[in-house]
Amino acid sequence: MAKKKKATKKKVAKKKVTKKKVAKTTKKKATKKKATKKKATKKKDGLFDSLLELIRQTSTVLPDDIQKVVLEALHREEKNTTAEYAMNIIKANIELAEKKSQPICQDTGTILFYVNHPEGFKQNEFTKVVHKAVKKATALGYLRQNSVDSLTGKNECMNVGPGHPDIHFHEHKKKHIEVKLMLKGGGCENVGAQYKLPDVGLDAGRDLDGVRKVILDAVVKAQGKGCGPGVLGVAIGGDRGAGYVKSKEMLLRKLDDTNSHPDLKKLEENIVETSNKFGIGPMGFGGKTTLLGCKVGVLNRLPASFFVSISYMCWAYRRQGITLGNNNIIKKWLY
Amino acid sequence: MKKINYPFKREEIRDLRVGDMVLISGKMYTGRDAVHKRLHEGTKPPIDLNEQIIYHCGPVVLKDKKGKYEVKAAGPTTSIREEPYQWEVMRDYGIVGVIGKGGMGPKTLEGCQKYGCVYFHAIGGAAQVLAEKIKSVDNVYWEDLGSPEAIWELTVEDFPVVVTMDSHGGSLHAKVQESSENIFKENL
Numbered sequence: 001m002a003k004k005k006k007a008t009k010k011k012v013a014k015k016k017v018t019k020k021k022v023a024k025t026t027k028k029k030a031t032k033k034k035a036t037k038k039k040a041t042k043k044k045d046g047l048f049d050s051l052l053e054l055i056r057q058t059s060t061v062l063p064d065d066i067q068k069v070v071l072e073a074l075h076r077e078e079k080n081t082t083a084e085y086a087m088n089i090i091k092a093n094i095e096l097a098e099k100k101s102q103p104i105c106q107d108t109g110t111i112l113f114y115v116n117h118p119e120g121f122k123q124n125e126f127t128k129v130v131h132k133a134v135k136k137a138t139a140l141g142y143l144r145q146n147s148v149d150s151l152t153g154k155n156e157c158m159n160v161g162p163g164h165p166d167i168h169f170h171e172h173k174k175k176h177i178e179v180k181l182m183l184k185g186g187g188c189e190n191v192g193a194q195y196k197l198p199d200v201g202l203d204a205g206r207d208l209d210g211v212r213k214v215i216l217d218a219v220v221k222a223q224g225k226g227c228g229p230g231v232l233g234v235a236i237g238g239d240r241g242a243g244y245v246k247s248k249e250m251l252l253r254k255l256d257d258t259n260s261h262p263d264l265k266k267l268e269e270n271i272v273e274t275s276n277k278f279g280i281g282p283m284g285f286g287g288k289t290t291l292l293g294c295k296v297g298v299l300n301r302l303p304a305s306f307f308v309s310i311s312y313m314c315w316a317y318r319r320q321g322i323t324l325g326n327n328n329i330i331k332k333w334l335y
Numbered sequence: 336m337k338k339i340n341y342p343f344k345r346e347e348i349r350d351l352r353v354g355d356m357v358l359i360s361g362k363m364y365t366g367r368d369a370v371h372k373r374l375h376e377g378t379k380p381p382i383d384l385n386e387q388i389i390y391h392c393g394p395v396v397l398k399d400k401k402g403k404y405e406v407k408a409a410g411p412t413t414s415i416r417e418e419p420y421q422w423e424v425m426r427d428y429g430i431v432g433v434i435g436k437g438g439m440g441p442k443t444l445e446g447c448q449k450y451g452c453v454y455f456h457a458i459g460g461a462a463q464v465l466a467e468k469i470k471s472v473d474n475v476y477w478e479d480l481g482s483p484e485a486i487w488e489l490t491v492e493d494f495p496v497v498v499t500m501d502s503h504g505g506s507l508h509a510k511v512q513e514s515s516e517n518i519f520k521e522n523l
């Protein structure tokens with residue numbers, strides 16, 4: 001199944017390339033040679049098409065690592081229970097969205113871009129193309145009109161406004177550009193939480209056991225409200241802002257990776273195992289799978305503060321990534 | 336698996352219990368924040384809601400070339416926002432079912448018991464599966480509230496839900512909350 005999907009992706013990319021070639025030839029016929037040449041080289045940039053395709057894929061197809069754990073969760077639930085019923089509908093929905101190339105969930109969420117780029121990269125120009133692609137994707141229905149002016153309540157900006165989309169740039173040592181995209185729905189964002197250790201009520205101290213306790217507390221408080229079964233991204237440390245940013249970055253990790261820090265690896269496993277004993281289950285109906293995964297990262301902190309920031313991702317875990325090759329055409333899919 | 340078909344009857348709603356998996360066929364009306372607020376402020380509903388079902392949903396509806404409405408996505412929205420108003424709609428207009436996600440609180444549960452209504456939990460995020468179950472869009476009311484907030488009259492077939500609050504005081508949400516909190520405490 002995985003292979004097939006990749007093949008389709010390639011096909012789509014190829015189609016786009018062919019389209020462009022046709023456009024080029026027609027133009028050549030219409031205008032003088034020299035002028036066309038210039039235009040053709042300029043026009044060659046495939047960034048807009050690549051970003052639009054990235055948005056389409058992210059909104060309509062769940063990546064393999066996530067589909068795999070969703071299926072595992074389905075098989076784990078007992079037959080003829082409400083939990084199995086919910087997981088079956090989730091599975092059918094994932095398949096249908098892919099087939100129809102329509103959004104998996106109608107809440108297409110906060111649009112989070114993570115861009116790793118080489119030295120000398122022009123962030124402002126890139127941002128402009130991102131905005132164009134987001135508007136187009138909204139017009140095409142891959143994204144819902146989902147960005148509201150916080151003061152007037154108006155929703156007219158086609159997902160481009162202050163803070164939307166949310167683009168994070170990082171310079172890396174590699175030569176190519178890597179773009180990751182995550183669509184994070186409102187229901188699951190609402191059950192995220194930030195704790196300050198020590199937490200007296202939970203008897204949680206300033207150590208890993210304290211961290212464990214507050215994460216579990218967040219799972220119990222979330223119940224099924226974040227459209228569980230979900231995945232947690234957690235950041236230990238940082239200030240309040242950096243902590244939440246890092247917790248979302250943890251959701252960019254592959255679900256089947258292993259944390260290189262042995263204590264954090266243990267913590268991640270412990271959280272998933274313990275949460276699944278809670279019996280909250282899919283949608284909070286009760287059942288064996290409450291969490292599909294937990295990813296924990298660390299930032300330094302001030303001696304005076306100890307934050308634990310938790311982002312909850314729903315089962316509709318939409319994230320994808322690409323590396324760009326020549327002329328910004330999609331070279332590789334990352335998930 | 337249980338089935339309920341339109342026209343819905345209060346007695347059959349009284350038969351439903353927490354944990355029942357139900358397929359609903361027939362009519363339902365969407366209604367979310369703005370509709371509930373307007374009803375609460377005293378405006379009469381444009382349709383007779385007696386023995387009807389309200390769906391907490393802001394659907395994406397498009398008009399096709401012939402002017403026919405088509406539902407593109409129709410997943411449930413979070414219900415708890417209607418907690419202050421829902422029981423009044425049961426008392427004043429006689430609804431027998433509420434569909435949404437995330438469950439509702441004690442006021443609604445009491446309303447369900449008193450007036451004979453249940454809370455059906457749809458699968459959050461399953462926009463495509465649920466949209467397929469909507470066979471037609473029959474009418475729209477209060478369109479001035481904006482498309483997602485308007486009352487859409489829908490005909491559905493085998494619309495899948497789970498009863499999580501029944502008319503006998505049972506709430507799956509309260510139960511799961513309590514048992515999970517207990518296990519959590521044991522693991523502290």
Ligand code: SF4
Nearest residue numbers: 105185187227314460
């Ligand atoms: S929490 Fe996720 S699955 Fe649920 S409605 Fe929001 S985006 Fe969709």
